[in-house]
Amino acid sequence: MLHLYDFLAVQPLSREEQKALVYSQAAASAEGWIRGRRSRRPKAFAAKRKSLQGRADLRALTQPDPTKGRGSPKNSRRKTAAIKKDKKILYLCSLIFLHNITLTIMYQTLLYYKYAHLEDAEEMAPKHLEFCKDLGILGRIIIANEGLNGTISGTPEQCQAYMDYVESDPRLKGIHWKIDEVEELSFVKMHVRYKAEIVNSGLYDSVDPTKETGKHLQPAEFKALKDQEDVVVIDMRSNYEHKLGRFKGAITMDIDNFREFPEKIKEMDHLKDKKVLTYCTGGIKCEKASAYLIQQGFQDVYQLHGGIINYGKEVGGEDFEGDCYVFDGRVHVPVNTVNPSVISRCYNCGKKTTRMVNCCNSHCNDHIVQCESCSQEMAGACSVQCKASDFARPYNEKGFYRKQLCED
Numbered sequence: 001m002l003h004l005y006d007f008l009a010v011q012p013l014s015r016e017e018q019k020a021l022v023y024s025q026a027a028a029s030a031e032g033w034i035r036g037r038r039s040r041r042p043k044a045f046a047a048k049r050k051s052l053q054g055r056a057d058l059r060a061l062t063q064p065d066p067t068k069g070r071g072s073p074k075n076s077r078r079k080t081a082a083i084k085k086d087k088k089i090l091y092l093c094s095l096i097f098l099h100n101i102t103l104t105i106m107y108q109t110l111l112y113y114k115y116a117h118l119e120d121a122e123e124m125a126p127k128h129l130e131f132c133k134d135l136g137i138l139g140r141i142i143i144a145n146e147g148l149n150g151t152i153s154g155t156p157e158q159c160q161a162y163m164d165y166v167e168s169d170p171r172l173k174g175i176h177w178k179i180d181e182v183e184e185l186s187f188v189k190m191h192v193r194y195k196a197e198i199v200n201s202g203l204y205d206s207v208d209p210t211k212e213t214g215k216h217l218q219p220a221e222f223k224a225l226k227d228q229e230d231v232v233v234i235d236m237r238s239n240y241e242h243k244l245g246r247f248k249g250a251i252t253m254d255i256d257n258f259r260e261f262p263e264k265i266k267e268m269d270h271l272k273d274k275k276v277l278t279y280c281t282g283g284i285k286c287e288k289a290s291a292y293l294i295q296q297g298f299q300d301v302y303q304l305h306g307g308i309i310n311y312g313k314e315v316g317g318e319d320f321e322g323d324c325y326v327f328d329g330r331v332h333v334p335v336n337t338v339n340p341s342v343i344s345r346c347y348n349c350g351k352k353t354t355r356m357v358n359c360c361n362s363h364c365n366d367h368i369v370q371c372e373s374c375s376q377e378m379a380g381a382c383s384v385q386c387k388a389s390d391f392a393r394p395y396n397e398k399g400f401y402r403k404q405l406c407e408d
């Protein structure tokens, strides 16, 4: 019999295929167990066995049989036997349940970047894409002369092969890979693009994080420092990101794009003598932002190594309020398991929710927080005008229309 994971190494299975596989295996195990005891089974049970196909059927088997009589010693013996049988089946059901849980972790999503001088970046991009397509992974990767930035999804085996491939280039050795276990692939396509910058800051060559950047703080160090006197924490991300979640007490910037941050920093001149801690999703923005702050005369600049995602993994995300926006199909992920909270409110009714959608009007496409019931009512639109627009896309359950997202 072909093992489950042999399948996975060959081709990622869809959620439906995974379920079908689990049920067929469960049914086969149950069938085997029943066959082993067939000689002692009453006829009624044999009839039920025939219809055994999945968990629902297994549950049905645990119900008491109304055709059986009560009272006589014979019946009481039968009853004891039936209870034993039920216990066995319940045990089997829980095994299937556990099997199902282990199956929910089928894929990985990687988030990574590396600032490195890649003179041949433009030629690297098509080769990189070819490798990814051959491997069968999905995701979005940016290659620039200043380095590599990506997020991809695949089976653990595929992800390992990808990491080995990237690290085989000595210039890209030592990447800090942030690995998430996920239930389904986080992307629908595979893109590799050559761009001027790996994260769009508009600063181009004026900052070089490989030469000078803020001091890296491990999550535990960041946690210990962030509430101290004379320390300010600055969120380097855009409005739609910090509205959904941010560190308690952090300074946020009113920007829709990272490109606007150099301009915003001018308003923070009074913080130049403070200890400044910067953070972003995975760390890539802070490499540049902290380098820029130093250039602008900030005296003591630090950055959260690996960003919010790493902070969640290493120290349980303590004091991060709300969810963390991510640049893939998951849209946002919880990071705080210590003192979690919800800070974002529905754009329409004000109810607390972390649900993030795009307005269904493709000409608006605004990224907003919207609760399930408002989404239903508005058919996925942010406003009455957008709902009535000729460009309103049919409402999909997730309320999120895939568009080209990237961390910029």
Ligand SMILES: [Zn+2]
Binding pocket: 346, 347, 348, 349, 350, 351, 370, 371, 372, 373, 374, 375
């Ligand atoms: Zn609402």
Ligand SMILES: [Zn+2]
Binding pocket: 359, 360, 361, 364, 365, 366, 381, 382, 383, 386
């Ligand atoms: Zn809209």
